[in-house]
Structure formats: structure tokens, C-alpha cells
Amino acid sequence: MEFTVIGHWGAYPETNEATSGYLIEHKSSKVLLDCGSGVLSGLQNYVMLEDLDTVFITHLHADHIADMYSLEFATLILMQMGKRTTPLDIYVYCKDLTKLDFCYPEYVKVHPIDLQATVAIGDMTFTFSENIHDVPSCAVKVSSSEGKCLVYSGDTGYCQSIIEFSRGSDVLVLESSFYNVQKGLNNGHLTAGEAGDIAALAQTGQLILTHLPHYGDHNQLVMEASSHFDRQIQLAYCGMKLTI
Template sequence: MYYNTQQNVNRCFKTKINKDEKIGAVVYDEDKTNGRREPKMKVTVIGYWGGFPAANEATSAYLFEHDGFCLLVDCGSGALAKLQNYTAVENLDAVIISHYHYDHIADIGPLQYARLIHKNLGADLPVLPIYGHVEDEAAFSRLTHSGITEGIAYDPNGTLAVGPFSITFMKTVHPVPCYAMRITAGGKTVVYTADSSYIPEFLPFAKGADLLICECNFYAGQNAAPAGHMTSEEAAAIAEGARVGELWLTHLPHVGRHEQLVEEAGRTFRGVIRLAHTGLIWAQ
């Protein structure tokens, strides 16, 4: 299912489920066997630009929601302002970072300040866990702001449980250490490539995913590998080879006509292809 909305109604609430209502951002399916309604996994694009944000936009940031739990995946430039159109800063339960380039972490500092200010104004906020790798110790240390956020190292070779989400990792090919993520909850799987040049290991990593959020910083025929990025054709090759349900092209370039990326990817991938944009929502 696909939604596109900018309305400030999609919020995570820590509230008991009322069987006659939809609670905040959580959408429910009816279980025909016993009348129970199960929460759907939901992904909202907060930011999608590569490098720097266009006017009034944001770089990489994605809000994952399931069963009332809010997980922010990456927190790039402009993300905090855009996030508040979909959930309050206080509602975040966790953040996870793929790597420490500014277009993926620039708003970690403002997020820490926002939580600090809300706490000083009387909000009863727990320390917010921010998960990251430790291959850049200085950058990892900045994920912690005493009493406000705590940097927690993830094991790239293991499985990380964050609320209802189960996350596994794959190291990508990028100028700095970076990890793709396979995120599962409620029987659904989303794969986020983060930043990388094309490598065949993406095919088994993304195999059977319901949604592939794939970086696409270059057009077909361009040489993306030296920059540690991918073309539309390479993104489509992963989607087709892994037989994913849907492909989102993200980390978009500041040049050219973005619709061309979809046209190019469509020559290889026969499924649904969407351009990431602020407010794009997937829920299943």
C-alpha cells in the first residue's frame, strides 16, 4: 500500500489499541480468524537528497513505525524540521545510523538539543538510544549527549533487536565504513542500501524484501563506483535479481530529470518503482 501525505497526522502514540480506531500512525489489518487487528509496518521518507538538501527539503532520513514504536533510520541535514510533520521529536524511541557522512548525521546535534530543551521544559523523556558502528570512534562518541542520548554500538555481524524491529547488516563499498540494513517487523522486510557502489552481495542480502530503498545518485551510463554510489540501472539490477516487492530510488542527485531514473530502472526491474520524496509512505 502506498500513501503520499504532508499532513501532520501521522504520529506514534504509546497508547493501548482501541479495536474501533486507528491509533496514530499505526494502520491495522483485520485477522479474519479471531477478529484481532495487527499493526502494519510503515516507512515514511523524511529526507532523500544526496549530499545536501534542496530548498525546504532534507537529506537521508526514514521513519520506521511498527506497533507504536518509532525508529529513525539516518538523520541527515534538515531531517529534524521535516520529521516534525510526521511525529513529534519526543515520540522517537530509537535512531540508527548507517555511516557518519554529514548527509546522514547532520541533524543528530539538533535532535539532541531538541530532546534536551523538551526535557528542561518538563517532559519526562528517557535517554534516546542512537545505534551506530564504532569504526569511526570520534564520530560514534558524538552520538552520546549525557542524559539525553546514548550511542550504542551495533555488531555488524549480528542481529540487532530495536523494539519490534530485527535488523541485520551488510558492509557496503563507500569512502567511509557504511552498513546497509535489512529491517524486519510483523512479517515484513525492508532493505535500505544506505550508500554504496554496486556489489553482487546486495542480491542475497535483499532477497525477497517487500521494499528495497536503494540509493541512486547517478544516471544510467555514468560511472558511479568511484564515488561509492550506484546508477539507476544498478539499483534496478538489485531489485530484479533479489525479486523485491517494490523499489524506491533515493539519495537522489541534484542534476538531471529524476523521472529519467525511473525510466532507466524500469528497463530492468519489472515491479513497482517510485522516486523517494518527502512524505512518501509505504505500509503493509
């Protein structure tokens, strides 16, 4: 599997960058995890929009879904131009899909994320786990036919479920919204130390810190995570690529 960070910022994008968005490619399949602000523009550096198979949205906060409706219009135009031949599948984790503002069901097929279900796309399978957050939010596990596994946390507070869900993963892409000194500020997000603790308990192969704050020294996040986790830790950045 090929993993590309399209956007990694929390809340809003820095200049010419993006909030949450991650491209997964395996053989001919191309899947986007979250579609936040700035993601649609950045995504086109790596994949043609007509070749995108599926999008998974972990929750409805704007920094994870802001560009989704623009992608719907792009899909409409590409299909009308004959560049895309099939509708785009979008899986969303929320309580009520009818409250979403998608307008063109003939071009975009919207599905609820079922925590008990497995979604197969090409030679990959996608499974899901409930997080702690102030709106319904889920983590996503991507498993390849070769036995490799990546877990993306979405937004979450510290909880046993993300530890169990991530156990034995090759790569854990875990939000790190806060520095340790801010622990307890928001129960729906993680400090870097908590992220490292989760990675250690899950015995993941390597940790990527993402959903980063717009202040402080991000190298401190790595130091704080490394006090719990002694394997490889990397900071996500726009354009980061990893082969799993």
C-alpha cells in the first residue's frame, strides 16, 4: 500500500496546505480518508479525480469534510464530460445522513459507515471503531491482501477502543492535537504523550503524529510521544509518502 498525506493540520490549513486528508493506493485502487479544507486541490498532485474510487469521512467537523461538496461537483462535471464512468462512493460516519448537503445521488453514492461492517475495495478491506469525540467519530483500519495494516485515528480522545483497534498495526496515524501541558483541555483530542502511550500499548510498528496544532515546536510533540513509544515516530507533513 502507498500512503500519502494530503493534509495534516487541525482546525484550518496553513498557507497552500490542507487539513485532514490521506490518500491510500493499492494496485489500481485509490481511496481518500477524510476531505478537509484544501484537500481537493492538493489531492490532484497525486491522483486524477476521475480515478478516485471511494472516500471515507470519519466525522462531520469542517476540517475533515470541508472539501467534500466540491468533490461532489467535480464528480458531476467529470461524469458529464465522460472522463469518469461511475459514481463516487462516499462513506460517512454520522447519526443521520439526511442532514448532509449532498445534492446529486446519481453522481455520488453516500453510505453510512457501519461499525460492524467490512468494506472491500479492490484488494483492501476497511473496518471501523468508535472514538471519543464531541460528535460521532470513528477510526479506520486499512488492511491489504498482503497482510499489511494501517490505522488512521480520525479525531479521538484517549480510549481503550483505539488501543485495541490499533493493536499490531504496521502504521498508526494518530492525532496529536495538544502538548502534554494541555492534557485535560479537551477530552475529544490527544496529547502527544497520550498518542505515544496508545502506540506503545497497541504495539504498532511505527507512529505518525497528525492533526497538528498551529503553535509551539512540533519536535516537542515527537519528544513527548517518544517518552512512551520507543519505535519510529514521524510528524505528518503535506506530501509525505510511505510504502507499507
